[in-house]
Amino acid sequence: DVKVTQSSRYLVKRTGEKVFLECVQDMDHENMFWYRQDPGLGLRLIYFSYDVKMKEKGDIPEGYSVSREKKERFSLILESASTNQTSMYLCASSFGGKQYFGPGTRLTVT
């Protein structure tokens, strides 16, 4: 079974803090993704990566950056957290078109 893990299930941060969300997959997948999930909006793509050190912006990259130094790990960085970044963050990896999701990190910015 594909396993995608995320470093935290719940996270509370203060406005202006730098926040790191980590994602690890164990299936040697090339592609990895970061989404945010908000009620009524579904999943919106923040960034994706198709190889180590490669990244592409998704639909809502503003306020976020990413890092992929190793194939199995894809990190999402909030340089200066703001309250409108309070959300559920989902990481996924994919192979053959099928995306496999982690359990999500619920981030609250106060």
Next chain:
Amino acid sequence: GENVEQHPSTLSVQEGDSAVIKCTYSDSASNYFPWYKQELGKGPQLIIDIRSNVGEKKDQRIAVTLNKTAKHFSLHITETQPEDSAVYFCAASSENNNDMRFGAGTRLTVKP
């Protein structure tokens, strides 16, 4: 870019009844259409998918139909059970998968 619309946003059925969730997409280049189930506190899980070269696919109580001409696809769940209660998402993407777009989700409640 692709735009996926999903209806209804909420659906309540009695145990044993059927449930149908419908999605439309805008980009005729899309050719891969997965459905995800998200239970409370978990990430979305792929439950069934269909590619554009087929019109229907079935897996036990779950089936998906695709009408490429009309650009819509549907999820059908028969003989619903309380454990089917969850949020369901449809999605559409082209072959490279990096452009997958999701519907807003349907919260299905199956009443015992």
